[in-house]
Amino acid sequence: MYYFDLAVTGISFGCMYAMMSVGLTLVYGLLRILHVAHAAVFALGAYVTVLVANATGSIALGFLAAVIVTPLFGMAIYRLLYEPLLKYRPDVPMIASVGLLVLMQDAFRIVFGEQGITFQRNAFAFKTFNFAGVTVSALQIAMVVTALVVFTGLHLFTTRTRIGIGWRATVSKPQIAASFGIDPIKVRYLNFAVGSVLAAIAGGLVAEMNNLVDPGIGFVVSYKALAIIVLGGLGSVRGTLIASLVLGLVEAYGTIFIGSWLDRDAIAFLALIVLLMIRPQGFTGARAA
Amino acid sequence: MLKLENLNCGYGSVEAVHDVSFEVPAASVFALLGPNGAGKTSTIMAIMGHVDIHGGRIVIEGEDITRRRAIDRVGLGISLVPEGRQLFSDLTVDENLTAGGYARPISRDATKRDRVFGLFPRLYERRSQMAASLSGGEQQMLAIGRALMAEPRLLLVDELSLGLMPKMVDLCLDALLKLKREGMTIVLVEQNTARALDVADQVCVLSSGVQVYRGTAAEAKAAGSMFATFLGIDAAV
Ligand SMILES: Nc1ncnc2c1ncn2[C@@H]1O[C@H](COP(=O)(O)OP(=O)(O)O)[C@@H](O)[C@H]1O
Ligand SMILES: [Mg+2]
Numbered sequence: 001m002y003y004f005d006l007a008v009t010g011i012s013f014g015c016m017y018a019m020m021s022v023g024l025t026l027v028y029g030l031l032r033i034l035h036v037a038h039a040a041v042f043a044l045g046a047y048v049t050v051l052v053a054n055a056t057g058s059i060a061l062g063f064l065a066a067v068i069v070t071p072l073f074g075m076a077i078y079r080l081l082y083e084p085l086l087k088y089r090p091d092v093p094m095i096a097s098v099g100l101l102v103l104m105q106d107a108f109r110i111v112f113g114e115q116g117i118t119f120q121r122n123a124f125a126f127k128t129f130n131f132a133g134v135t136v137s138a139l140q141i142a143m144v145v146t147a148l149v150v151f152t153g154l155h156l157f158t159t160r161t162r163i164g165i166g167w168r169a170t171v172s173k174p175q176i177a178a179s180f181g182i183d184p185i186k187v188r189y190l191n192f193a194v195g196s197v198l199a200a201i202a203g204g205l206v207a208e209m210n211n212l213v214d215p216g217i218g219f220v221v222s223y224k225a226l227a228i229i230v231l232g233g234l235g236s237v238r239g240t241l242i243a244s245l246v247l248g249l250v251e252a253y254g255t256i257f258i259g260s261w262l263d264r265d266a267i268a269f270l271a272l273i274v275l276l277m278i279r280p281q282g283f284t285g286a287r288a289a
Numbered sequence: 290m291l292k293l294e295n296l297n298c299g300y301g302s303v304e305a306v307h308d309v310s311f312e313v314p315a316a317s318v319f320a321l322l323g324p325n326g327a328g329k330t331s332t333i334m335a336i337m338g339h340v341d342i343h344g345g346r347i348v349i350e351g352e353d354i355t356r357r358r359a360i361d362r363v364g365l366g367i368s369l370v371p372e373g374r375q376l377f378s379d380l381t382v383d384e385n386l387t388a389g390g391y392a393r394p395i396s397r398d399a400t401k402r403d404r405v406f407g408l409f410p411r412l413y414e415r416r417s418q419m420a421a422s423l424s425g426g427e428q429q430m431l432a433i434g435r436a437l438m439a440e441p442r443l444l445l446v447d448e449l450s451l452g453l454m455p456k457m458v459d460l461c462l463d464a465l466l467k468l469k470r471e472g473m474t475i476v477l478v479e480q481n482t483a484r485a486l487d488v489a490d491q492v493c494v495l496s497s498g499v500q501v502y503r504g505t506a507a508e509a510k511a512a513g514s515m516f517a518t519f520l521g522i523d524a525a526v
Contacts, residue, residue, distance in 0.1 A: 162387055162395060165380065169388040172377040179337055179371075180439055181363040181392030 004134040006252045012140040014248025015147030018241050019202035021225040021232075022154075023074070023195025029235035030171050030191050032090050036097040037077055038199055039222030040104035045070045045200030046207040046217050047108060047117070054120045059208070066200040074196025075189050101222060109215040116214030125208045143205055150198060151241065167191070220265055227272045233281055247271060290315040290474045291336070291443055296345035298335040304343060305331040306498045313491070315442075318465065318475045320489035320506065322482055328498040329478040330372050333445045336476070337369050338362045349443065363392045368441030372448045372478070374432045378421035382412055385420050385431055389438030398438075405434035408464050426457030433464060444468065447478045462488050486510050 020042055027035035045066045053062030081100060085093040125139040158164035166182040167190055174184050206221075207213045228247055232239030247268055254267045262270065291313040299305040306328040313319040321329050334340045336347055338359030347355045349365055357365070368389075377385050386405060390398050406413040409430040415423060420431060429449065436444060446465065450458040458481070465475055466488055479485035486492065492509045494502035502509070 159384070162391065165384045165387045166391050168380055168384070169377040169391075172379055173375050175339055175359075176369070176371060176375045177377070177388065177391075178360050179339070179363060179369045180389055180435070181360050182388065183360050 006256070007249070008134060008136050008140055010249035010252030011245065012143040012248070013251060014245035015143045016202050016205055017224065017228055017248055018244035019147055019150060019198045019205075020221050021228040021240050021244055022237060023192075023199045024225050024229050025232065025235060025237055025240040026191050026195045028229060029237075030188060031082065031086070031093075033082060034090075034094045034097065034226070035077075035195075036094060036222055036226070037081070037100040037104070038195065038225065039218035040101045041070055041074050041077070041196045042199040042203040042206075042221050043104065043108060043213075043215075043218035044073055045196075045203030046213045047112065047203075048200070049204035050117050050119055050207050050213045054117070057121065059119070059122070059124070063201065063204050066204050067197050070200035070203075071193035071196040074192040074199075078188055078192045101218065105215050105218065112213075112215070114215065116212045116217075118212050119208065122208055122211050125211070139205070139209055146201060146205070150201065154194070163190070224265065224268050227268045231272055231275055290350060291319075291476070292346075292348040293332075293336075294346040294348065296332070296335060296347065297343040298331060298340045298345075299343060300331075300341060304498065305340070306335065306495070308345070309493075309495065309498075309500045310345075311491075311493050311500070311503065313443075313474055313476060315474050316469060316472045317490040318469055318477055318488050320485040320492045321476060321478045321495065322485060322492060323495035323501075326497075327495040329495055330447055331498075332495070333369070333372075333447050333476065333478060336362075336443075336445060337367065363439050363441075366440070366442035368436040368439040368444055370429075370432045370436045370444065370446040370449070373451070374428045376420040376423075376428055376431055376435070378419065380420055382416045382418055382420060382423070382431055385435050386438050389435035390440075393438070393440050397440075401438050401440070405437055408437075408467070409434060425452050426454060426460070429453060429457065429461050430464075433461065437468075441473070443474045443476070445476050449477060449479060450481045450484060458484060 020038075023041065024035050024038050027033055027038070048066040048069050049059075049062040051062070052065040053059045056062070077100065081096055082093050085096055125137070125142075127138040129136050129138070129141075158168055166177065167187050169180075170177040170182055170184055170187040177187075178184050203217070206217065210217075224247075228243045229240055231247065232241070232243035250271055251264055251267045254262075255264055258267070293309055293311050296309045297304060297307055309328075309332060311319070321332060323329055331340050335342060338357060342355055345355075346353055349367065352365070354362060354365060377388055380388065383402075386402055387398070390401060406416075411427055412430055412434055415427060420428065423431060433446075444465075449461055449465070453461070462484060465477065469475055477485060477489065486506045486509055489506040491505050492502065493500060504512075
């Protein structure tokens with residue numbers, strides 16, 4: 001049953017990776033910017049979740065607050081950091097983005113302390129269930145269910161609503177979409193808001209999993225999510241989802257085969273190097289940069 | 290219906306169109322001809338709001354729209370069939386039409402969609418296919434259909450026949466003539482001069498961003514080879 005346990009771990013991690021990475025893919029797809037500061041958005045989501053959960057005694061309220069506050073932060077990053085820099089080469093906004101991430105990490109350290117914050121009550125997350133010998137934790141179920149709900153919702157929104165279709169039209173041909181009255185600036189805000197909400201949810205879930213939010217929480221995300229979106233073929237949401245699940249599973253099984261001599265987090269990059277050697281365009285090859 | 294007054298426009302400090310003036314009466318087809326790089330697309334895109342205006346005015350039904358934002362112009366009844374189709378290629382036929390009607394009330398969407406499918410039954414068969422998977426002719430039909438979803442009174446059509454089989458050109462031109470009979474004003478940019486003169490009421494020829502000929506289609510046809518020299522191409526008129 002050990003192998004099934006690993007599958008559960010891999011899939012739940014994959015779902016979490018997907019939620020943290022899709023925001024990056026969305027920004028890259030629309031603006032061709034590597035939105036490195038997305039990791040700070042993720043970290044903010046984690047902080048808001050734990051702070052509000054501890055203040056109110058309700059983890060649900062913590063998530064709700066994170067989902068409200070974080071998109072505002074994401075949209076502010078677009079407005080204040082990227083919009084003034086869009087006229088320069090794409091590496092200029094990217095470097096600004098790295099700067100913001102470093103700044104935010106230090107800000108979290110100064111405001112909330114080096115040692116981080118733990119949940120006062122987080123019993124639910126570690127409750128485990130046994131399905132025919134396979135152990136599953138409540139948190140793992142929450143990760144998978146949340147990802148299913150979120151991505152189904154995103155799919156329906158972008159294929160069944162006019163705003164969602166207009167969003168995709170703008171990603172495809174911004175100037176032509178504008179000719180039909182689709183405001184490209186509003187689409188950018190929507191894009192940042194949606195990506196940030198997903199990151200906030202992922203941040204809250206990782207916070208629960210670690211039972212700790214410290215200033216470094218965004219760090220692993222920042223490089224792993226970058227690896228994922230490259231694996232997925234930059235700009236492709238479907239590719240990002242596939243790459244996330246594959247990485248989750250490879251990491252889970254990888255830890256038993258090569259975990260003794262290679263750090264778990266290094267596996268993402270081993271996979272990245274191997275894949276780029278075989279398929280430089282990523283899994284889907286859609287819109288490879 | 291549409292009036293350009295001494296229009297100068299271009300890209301940054303580069304000027305592509307110099308001092309062009311013309312007037313297009315309502316419910317007529319106005320052909321904009323000229324060799325490659327003459328400034329036809331720039332003129333069309335200036336009317337759509339995507340080119341920097343350096344001087345002159347663009348007037349629609351008496352209203353000066355020169356400084357209007359691009360995204361607001363569709364609301365004034367202007368719609369575009371851009372050069373090279375420029376479909377939303379990873380959206381389906383249906384979704385392209387939805388995007389075309391973005392600026393208009395969703396309650397009218399279904400009626401307009403039926404009209405487009407009535408005009409181009411081929412699109413109906415392909416409605417859930419990706420735009421990228423359509424043939425060239427079908428893509429042009431979709432580009433026209435998408436533009437019609439915006440409920441235009443002025444339709445700007447750039448390079449209708451480019452890369453299309455003659456049968457498809459006929460089909461698309463017939464559709465434009467039908468729209469004209471229903472009251473649509475159309476500006477048509479064409480490389481195929483003969484076909485353009487067949488459907489146009491009036492003609493304007495641009496060359497290097499300057500207007501070199503203005504007249505009715507009948508006059509242009511009568512001028513024959515002299516007209517062709519204005520075009521600067523081996524046009525069989
Ligand atoms: N996006 C652009 N940026 C700079 N110059 C352009 C751009 N598009 C067109 N031009 C220039 O403007 C002139 C007119 O081009 P265009 O309007 O496309 O001509 P046409 O449609 O008649 O072939 C050309 O000299 C072309 O090089
Ligand atoms: Mg052109």
